[in-house]
Amino acid sequence: MSNRLQGIVKRGAGEAVHWAWxxxxxxxxxxxxxxxxxxxxxxxxxxxxxxxxxxxxxxxFIHIGEGTMIGPQVTLSxxxxxxxxxxxxxxxxxxxxxxxxxxxxxxxxxxxxxxNDVWTGHHVYITDQNHDYRDVTRPIxxxxxxxxxxxIGDGSWLGFGAVVLPGARIGKHVVxxxxxxxxxxxxxxxxxxxxxxxxxxxxxxxRGWFTVD
Numbered sequence: 547m548s549n550r551l552q553g554i555v556k557r558g559a560g561e562a563v564h565w566a567w568x569x570x571x572x573x574x575x576x577x578x579x580x581x582x583x584x585x586x587x588x589x590x591x592x593x594x595x596x597x598x599x600x601x602x603x604x605x606x607f608i609h610i611g612e613g614t615m616i617g618p619q620v621t622l623s624x625x626x627x628x629x630x631x632x633x634x635x636x637x638x639x640x641x642x643x644x645x646x647x648x649x650x651x652x653x654x655x656x657x658x659x660x661x662n663d664v665w666t667g668h669h670v671y672i673t674d675q676n677h678d679y680r681d682v683t684r685p686i687x688x689x690x691x692x693x694x695x696x697x698i699g700d701g702s703w704l705g706f707g708a709v710v711l712p713g714a715r716i717g718k719h720v721v722x723x724x725x726x727x728x729x730x731x732x733x734x735x736x737x738x739x740x741x742x743x744x745x746x747x748x749x750x751x752x753r754g755w756f757t758v759d
Contacts, residue, residue, distance in 0.1 A: 586608050590613065608637065632655075660697075671710070673711065726739050
């Protein structure tokens with residue numbers, strides 16, 4: 547086979563692979579009327595979970611609003627294992643018009659509430675449960691895993707790699723900087739960065755935007 551013919555074959559094969567992958571992405575996406583979508587406690591119109599997913603289970607305890615896009619390779623789960631009967635319903639609630647970035651994880655056990663118009667960068671992790679390690683005589687894997695509810699207010703933005711830990715209370719219209727770790731309360735109209743995240747800028751009606759020392 548001549549080099550020219552080999553090139554034509556390779557280009558054709560490459561186009562076929564791209565076409566097949568794009569078709570798979572479109573056909574395998576989870577929407578409100580798909581078989582997978584109907585497993586959810588709520589799956590709003592014009593919302594989608596992009597293909598491929600990572601781990602998705604106990605969908606009946608997960609509510610998704612309208613017009614929300616959840617990126618590919620996302621983990622979205624309620625409880626510890628598939629088939630678990632959770633003690634709260636919903637465990638994970640995602641509002642309308644949200645955008646959850648590629649490779650992110652939302653792992654709920656008790657209550658995670660994400661408001662409307664919340665956007666995240668890629669690889670953001672949100673959980674309401676952590677490992678206890680107060681008993682130094684026992685492995686961490688054998689200790690309790692306390693749960694504390696998490697809320698993220700309307701219109702907030704979480705930058706790439708942000709981590710939201712149990713008990714976090716993020717207000718509305720908050721910006722969380724890339725790779726920040728949120729464990730406490732962040733007031734409305736704030737910018738917070740770092741590990742642990744601290745507010746560095748705020749807006750109020752009285753003062754407008756101001757820097758926080």
